[in-house]
Amino acid sequence: MALYDTIGRGYGRLRRPDPRIAAPILRALEGEATLVNVGAGTGSYEPRDRRLVAVEPSMVMIRQRDADAAPAVRATATSLPFRDESFDASLAILTIHHWGDLPRGLEELRRAARRKVVILTFDPDVEGFWLNDYFPEIPEIDRRSMPTLSELRRHLGRMAVFDVPVPHDCTDGFLGAYWRRPWAYLSAEVRSAISIFSKLPSLEDGVASLRRDLASGEWQRRHGHLLERYSIDLGYRLVVA
Numbered sequence: 197m198a199l200y201d202t203i204g205r206g207y208g209r210l211r212r213p214d215p216r217i218a219a220p221i222l223r224a225l226e227g228e229a230t231l232v233n234v235g236a237g238t239g240s241y242e243p244r245d246r247r248l249v250a251v252e253p254s255m256v257m258i259r260q261r262d263a264d265a266a267p268a269v270r271a272t273a274t275s276l277p278f279r280d281e282s283f284d285a286s287l288a289i290l291t292i293h294h295w296g297d298l299p300r301g302l303e304e305l306r307r308a309a310r311r312k313v314v315i316l317t318f319d320p321d322v323e324g325f326w327l328n329d330y331f332p333e334i335p336e337i338d339r340r341s342m343p344t345l346s347e348l349r350r351h352l353g354r355m356a357v358f359d360v361p362v363p364h365d366c367t368d369g370f371l372g373a374y375w376r377r378p379w380a381y382l383s384a385e386v387r388s389a390i391s392i393f394s395k396l397p398s399l400e401d402g403v404a405s406l407r408r409d410l411a412s413g414e415w416q417r418r419h420g421h422l423l424e425r426y427s428i429d430l431g432y433r434l435v436v437a
């Protein structure tokens with residue numbers, strides 16, 4: 197059973213595409229008329245004015261796509277059911293760390309696209325997010341599941357990399373979205389739309405420790421300066437190959 201068939205139920209509500217994150221993705225896709233969106237989920241960030249096919253293994257995610265969203269094929273990245281160069285560009289947003297065989301999946305993205313591969317991912321070499329103080333397993337899991345930029349370059353060849361800062365009121369509730377709203381991480385509902393929380397052995401300890409620090413003012417003492425910031429670079433990167 198696909199992981200998102202278990203954890204994906206509230207996805208459409210909690211993971212609404214953020215226009216400030218959409219902007220660089222749409223810029224990267226400018227001029228590309230046909231697209232495949234792999235690991236497409238509920239359809240976030242899919243341009244509505246192109247011919248697009250979504251690829252997604254989880255029925256729970258597919259069922260949350262809007263009625264007028266692009267058609268979705270139930271398949272995985274490692275075996276895309278398309279002929280070579282069927283699309284101008286292939287797209288993969290916050291999904292590659294879930295793929296069982298990443299090199300194969302990246303090869304499939306290249307094979308299906310005539311011109312361009314566009315990936316939104318997280319660079320595991322970027323450290324320093326305060327949340328990791330409470331959940332120290334997060335960077336370890338990231339390092340196991342997220343490719344470094346040099347690994348991606350090995351598979352994709354020449355590529356441009358753009359920083360994607362996270363706005364303080366980001367509407368797409370991924371892991372880093374609530375960096376300026378620390379109370380949000382205390383909510384089981386918020387955590388349910390963030391896959392890494394389903395993998396943390398000491399989840400409850402981390403939540404209790406964050407709750408204590410927020411109540412005592414310790415979090416504010418250590419990280420209160422962040423409350424002045426509009427956006428922050430946590431390591432999210434747009435890769436265009």
Ligand SMILES: C[S@@+](CC[C@H](N)C(=O)[O-])C[C@H]1O[C@@H](n2cnc3c(N)ncnc32)[C@H](O)[C@@H]1O
Binds near residue numbers: 200238252
């Ligand atoms: C964090 S969600 C991202 C969904 C969407 N791209 C977005 O930006 O909202 C990760 C998605 O990757 C999908 N996924 C997991 N394993 C996959 C695989 N092997 N091939 C393709 N997609 C996969 C999940 O089902 C889920 O929909």
